[in-house]
Amino acid sequence: MKDDEKQDPLHETVGVNPDSTLFEDLESGILRVTSVGASVEGSIGRLLSAWRHALIGRPIATAQELNQRLSKVQALPILASDNMSSSAYATEQIVRVLAIAGAGALSLTLPITFALVGVLAIVVLSYSQITRAYPAGGGSYAAARENLGVVPGLVAAASVLVDYVLTVAVSVAAGVEALTSVAPQLFGYRVVLAILIITVLVIGNLRGVRESGTLFSAPTYIYVLSLLGLLAYGLYRFMSGTLPTFVPPPGWTPEVTTSLSFLLILRAFSSGAVALTGVEAVADGIRVLKPPETRNANIILFWMAGLFGMLFLGVSFLASHVGLVPDPTEQETLISQLARLLVGGGWFHLLIQVATALILFLAANTAFVGFPRLSSILARDRFFPNQFLLLGDRLALSTGIITVGILAGLFVVMFGGSVAALIPLYTIGVFVAFTLSQAGMVRHWRRVKGKGWHVRMLLNGLGMVVTGFVALEAVTVKFSHGAWIVFILIPLIVLLMLAIRRHYVHLAHELRLRRLPSLERVTQPHMVFVPVEDLNRPVIDALAYALRLSTEVRAVHVTYDVASAERLRKRWEEWTKDIVLIVIEAPYRHWTSALLSYLDSVSKQNPNVLLTVVIPEFIPRHWWEHLLHSQGAMRLKLALLSRQNVVVVDVPYRLKM
């Protein structure tokens, strides 16, 4: 029966010289797909790739990866905008807490700012150690996992991931809030607007980090330069003794509700600790930088901290010296008050306002770099699905980018686009991760020792205590306002990551072959079934293919209507005696169940027989014509995937019309 291949001089007739437009034939015997070959698709793939190209551009070859990396000047605005943006509100956060103890307490603003900049310096220094120790990226996850163990590492990772998602949700919601305060008629559409902006960020980042960098970097530089200009002008006025004094409008005298206590100072300190957010992103995003990556990352870290420190200290210094009192109605920000006092309400004031609004918006973009990079590191370590490692058409980590977009969108929808509702969830994750990474570094110095390790350990210990305190403070204050959600999410994510790793480890173990078997002739008996709807062309093709596989072929006809089945059987018996036709009546109209039941019966009685189901499938020419058929073949194939020892053969019959 099956000896036709013997007579057939197949080796001579079948020659394969891959088409030179689709392949380059490399000397080593490897075929390399050309860009033309890479765009060969199925009919559905063609449709999808046309859309993909229109949205995110033409594919880039893997070898171009290094060319897509960012210089320091390009990377700074992407990796630092989250951190820099906090200079727009950090001073105000401190001032607002102190103000409840009276105007006199405001003199503590500058010392607290100095203390925070000091902590930032410790954190940045230890992150520069982390980037050196883990040049592949991973930040606090890498530091905690290496020095404290897997679970602390995963807690740090989960905390950072949650915070990345919240960074996007909060930043975009805040940006939309700024927009709707100018155009109140858009208020009803704030969720839709936020989703739209997240979509733009997703598409921008799918186009590649290079393009999104170019797209989104200008606002960061404009913000930094205009604010630095304002501060320089203020300093000049201070030096020349012409610094104006802020006169609070009547009724603005802050209501003294409490006396100045150590606790209040601590609270002001932890409110200002938003200054520390965004440091993690540099350590995670290290691989988007041109080599030498670690050196460049550290230069960016120091530039970021330096610029941020200047802005933060400058604003706090001037605000203290002009005697600013925060607007009790919260209609004007402290930065705006300061600018108006120094330069009046003209174009420069407007520039600062617009730049501030834009940088708050773009803080989200940092998370679109950080989340996918950290996810890919977790995927490399098997804690995240494989897909997070795949590079998209533009070498971006598409899965991570789309995931952070979708999750942030969900948060925005669930919280109705309200910044006030989202804020309590925010920044907790980052401080949990900081504490863990500082603790990891303390352990690191104890183990590694080296020059001056006592001082380094002491500094990281101080960092751990301070960031741990901020984390604790944030939790106690915000827990009942929604922060509990984060405390449910983090352990869930950790458990999920452990389950994912368990799956992959088991899988690798189960698939691995210790000894490669020899490819002998297979003698397992073989039975072939062909589901038959009618005697038509696709069915004949499938039966012919089935007869290639085995002499034991059975056609199975499932019917809802016995009369029509009898007609088919009569026609069948006139046609052939070679293949038996089994007729099954399905009174409950479950076509696949009837076939599965039959196959189950067969395999139960013949456990060592290999079963093959040959499915005749006709394929319409246009995808929409699939809608006109009930996809029985597709459903059967899906159902058969769950059966032991059943091979599925799809004999397609393509329609010409």
Added chain:
Amino acid sequence: MKDDEKQDPLHETVGVNPDSTLFEDLESGILRVTSVGASVEGSIGRLLSAWRHALIGRPIATAQELNQRLSKVQALPILASDNMSSSAYATEQIVRVLAIAGAGALSLTLPITFALVGVLAIVVLSYSQITRAYPAGGGSYAAARENLGVVPGLVAAASVLVDYVLTVAVSVAAGVEALTSVAPQLFGYRVVLAILIITVLVIGNLRGVRESGTLFSAPTYIYVLSLLGLLAYGLYRFMSGTLPTFVPPPGWTPEVTTSLSFLLILRAFSSGAVALTGVEAVADGIRVLKPPETRNANIILFWMAGLFGMLFLGVSFLASHVGLVPDPTEQETLISQLARLLVGGGWFHLLIQVATALILFLAANTAFVGFPRLSSILARDRFFPNQFLLLGDRLALSTGIITVGILAGLFVVMFGGSVAALIPLYTIGVFVAFTLSQAGMVRHWRRVKGKGWHVRMLLNGLGMVVTGFVALEAVTVKFSHGAWIVFILIPLIVLLMLAIRRHYVHLAHELRLRRLPSLERVTQPHMVFVPVEDLNRPVIDALAYALRLSTEVRAVHVTYDVASAERLRKRWEEWTKDIVLIVIEAPYRHWTSALLSYLDSVSKQNPNVLLTVVIPEFIPRHWWEHLLHSQGAMRLKLALLSRQNVVVVDVPYRLKM
């Protein structure tokens, strides 16, 4: 190589005695699936069917179909609620138009009502002819198609389908409006509420017409009985000369804006023509009735028309005689005014109010019978996709039920759940269909002749003129308010139906075999390809299966990383020389494109060689574990469907863990 089956005594070793719990073995050699066998599923199917059973109940055997049919008492509320519900507002529609010509014009209410009931009688009579001529159902589609041609038939069908969808949208939106006028805090959720109610109606109808009938019939009978009671009491008061007179509150005197003209009377007439809606549903739903279906349908038609006529005439009669003037603020309906005047504001007034609200709601349910029935008739005639013919677990026409639900939901969402916005689209379709069916009947009598055909033709001609006039009037008044949408939809649907039929006719032509070929041995040369990711268990299984098929087997490894490919090749060469390993580098990371390009090269050079791709696929035990893998096998299978002459073999490897 492939002669193993020859030696193997397969016919003896493979015995199949279908499991008796899964099958009954019928004497004629047909296996019948038992209810246990019908619930055998794949892993995903099991998940879905658990949900399906919870929502809509256990499957019912096809043979039970007759037992699921409805008696006349059960069917009347389902098929007639759409029509009956219009008695709640038809009189008011007339009165409101007449009132703009002054209180004196209101004396025309009763004559216009009589005229409308007369037209209804003509329509009902001709529908009783239609049900007799087309006992399978189809109403105006069948009448117009048979007597006027395919396109008029499809225009009638499309018109009726659009109107069914709008009946659901308008009725549900009106029900929600009634609800939110009692509970205004729900107003913001009206779209969500409407979707929820549509979902309940969909699920109720998927549970089967019998269950939805039981569920939804009480309100219709309560409405009819309570309103008849009110009218009887009013009539008694009239007879006894104690009928009260309505005294309009100050400021209610209708503002006379126009004089009574023939045009105004016509407009009042066409406003009241809502009385004719819902007749179509009986003709479409004929197959939900117990036999004799036609006789029962006609009895229901006459009962419906009789009851409706009594209610309509009664309300108009009493409203005229007590001198009711419609509430200019539109806060109270005419029925409520009448009830309050006759019996006061007590419990009976409340009962009538609640019953009226409920029947407006349930008018939607009629469309959930009519739409799927008409769709199934269109599917039988090949104008609608096959799936509309399939009976669900509970013998309901699931596809039609879900489709009308989704479409009505879309209309509700698009129009923001506003009744006022939806109303202009409504009833146009029904009068277009009436006009066509009446025209069809005129043609019918001219052709068939028979006893008294002149009179019958004249009556149908009168019906055609009247319903045509109403259709024209509705269009001119409502066109710019949204009715144009209907005039875009109807031709689009007609074109779609013609395209669908064309597809099916071509398909049948292409698949049909005039002469059944003999099943000879196939000698076409055969080449087999196995995509290989690594040398692991699934790949070995696939290679072994491939060697069963042909001696010409090639393994194809697509790589994004040349170094790892070289390692694989080295291992391969140490292992076997029997199967060549082709290595393809994909610099653009398009795995399927690389394979397709290679297969395209092969088939271009060897057009008469049959290509088979044997895909090793490992199947996780739990469906969610699929999320951890990138579904390369699935995507490859989808892409290969578009290739000529390529058979796809899926060799599954099921994980044990």
